[in-house]
Structure formats: C-alpha cells, structure tokens
Amino acid sequence: MLRLVAHRFGPPAEVLSAEPGLRPQPGPAGAVVRMLASAINPSDLLTIRGAYPHRTPLPFVPGFEGVGVVEALGPGAAGLRLGQRVLPLGSAGGWQGWKGLPAEWCVPVPEDLTDDQAATAYVNPLTARLMLRALAPAPGAAIGVNAAGSAIGRMLLRMLHAAGVRPLAILRAPAALPAGEPAAAVVAEGAALPPLDGGLDAVGGASGLALAAAIRPGGTLIHYGLLSGVPLPPDLGRREGVTVRPFWLRSWVHSSSRAALLEAMAEVFGDIRSGLAATAVAARYPLTEAAAALAHDARPGRRSGKILLVPD
Secondary structure (H helix, E strand, C coil), rough: CCEEEECCCCCCHHHHHEEEECCCCCCCCCCEEEEEECCCCCHHHHHCCCCCCCHCCCCCCCCCCCCEEEEEEECCCCCCCCCEEEEEECCCCCCCCEEEEHHEEEEECCCCCCCHHHHHHHHHHHHHHHHHHCCCCCCEEEEEEEECCCCCHHHHHHHHHHEEEEEEECCCHHHHHHCCCCCCCCCCCCCCCCCCEEEECCCCCHHHHHHHHHEEEEEEEEEECCCCCCCCCCCHHHHHHCEEEEECCHHHHCCCHHHHHHHHHHHHHHHHCCCCCCCCEEEEEHHHHHHHHHHHHHCCCCCEEEEECCCC
C-alpha cells in the first residue's frame, strides 16, 4: 500500500513523502476501505502545516474527504456490505491506498453519483447546507457572503438563491464570480455594504468586521473560516448587536449521531444532484505525483475545481 505521510509539520510540499505501508485490518466493528479518490482541501494543508498539533499525532496521513469501496469488515460491523462505495469520514487518512476506520463512520454513497461527485461531497457541501440550516434566513432576506468566488462561496450563493433569499456576493474582484452564478448584487471587498439581515464569513479580519457591521441589529453572522488569518474580536456580537455563531464542521460531525449524519448527507446528495452543491474537478493525480498535485492546487488564482489524489 502506498500512502502520503508527514513525519513533521511544515509546508506540505516539503514534509510529505510517498511511502509504502501495511494494509490495515478491520477492528471488531471496523471497516477497511480501498480508496478511489481523495480531495485536497485547505483543512488538509492547514493540518500538515501544524495548525492543530494537539490533535494531530505524527506521522500523519492527510485526507479528510474522499470516496472508496468497502473491502473488509469486522465481525461486529453493521449496515455495510463488501464492495459498497462509501465516504470514510470522521478522521484523516484518505491520501493512501486503504483506510481503516470504525464502520459507523462509513456513509454509503448513492449509485447515481460519480466517484468525483462522491469524493467532493463532504467538506464544502455539508458545511454549506448545515450553515444554511443554522442561519435559517427568511424568504427575501438579504444575506452577505464574503469570499463568494470560492467553491463553497458559490455553493452558498446557489443555495441562498434557491431558498428565496437575496444573496450579496462580496468579492476581492468582481471577475472572481463566474457568469451565471446567482447573486442579488456583487460588491468588491472593502466597498460600503448595504444593510443586511445576516452574513456568512469565511475571512475574518477586516472583511468579517465589515460584514458584521452591515447586519441589522438582531441578525446573525456565521463565522466559518479565517482566510485573512486575523480572528474576529471576541466582543464583536455585543459591539454590533448581532449574534456571532462560529461553525466548524468537525465539531458538528463529532457531536452528532450517525442518524443525524446520514440524514444530513442524504440532503447533501440531493443538493449535488440538483447542482446546488456541484463541485468541478480540475485534475486527478496519482499519489506518486503528489508534488505536482500540490503545485497545481497552489496555483495563484486557480478556481477551476478541486484537485483529486487517486491510488496508483
């Protein structure tokens, strides 16, 4: 089995190496999944760089999102069958040929979804759907979305539009939003914002502050990313009269029941079918070409889709 391993924290291109490893064996209630494809996400790269050392033992095999096939099951594993496509969630480890995990963390994939759709069905689509649940905007509400040209930003615009909401796309450059994406209006980051009923903040820093300041008293700001690297002030909600709610996918997933996870993923699969949570795939690289895959993912201004890693 080949796997990508980081033995120390640092720049992914410098600390990751492709190494042979032993094929895992299933625990009593476990499963072994043969990986078909895994996505490269910012959460993987941040973890490799050492953003969460307290919960990331070394050596570390990245890959929080991907799809595979059940190849082995422990005697106590229930609800799965050999040969079934699943999303092996709840932990990293997708950037390798095989992943062992508790069977309860395997989410069956509908047969009508492609491998590419399944491999990108978790991080952005589930985050977007759960945040809209939490925000619960009323029809006609005005909701600001910063970093709106990102993959998840565009998903949020589509979902808000489908819910009868008026999304405001906040962009570094208007050209960052492809033609055809629904938005009530497009505003350059740093420009004055109109009054809003709520906001979805992936940036923090000055952009997050401006978004919070534009929300009417009693509205809600959901903060889910820190692209600026600058945290929001802890007293922001009191200062602006808005409710500031952080959202972290990992926290939701690990505090929810399997039934809640399956129900949410069923909704996400529907979002993918409808196009609301569609994700383009820019390229697929074998694990042995991880350096090229990381370089492709890091290209300045790249917005053509996700980069997938596949076993050789």
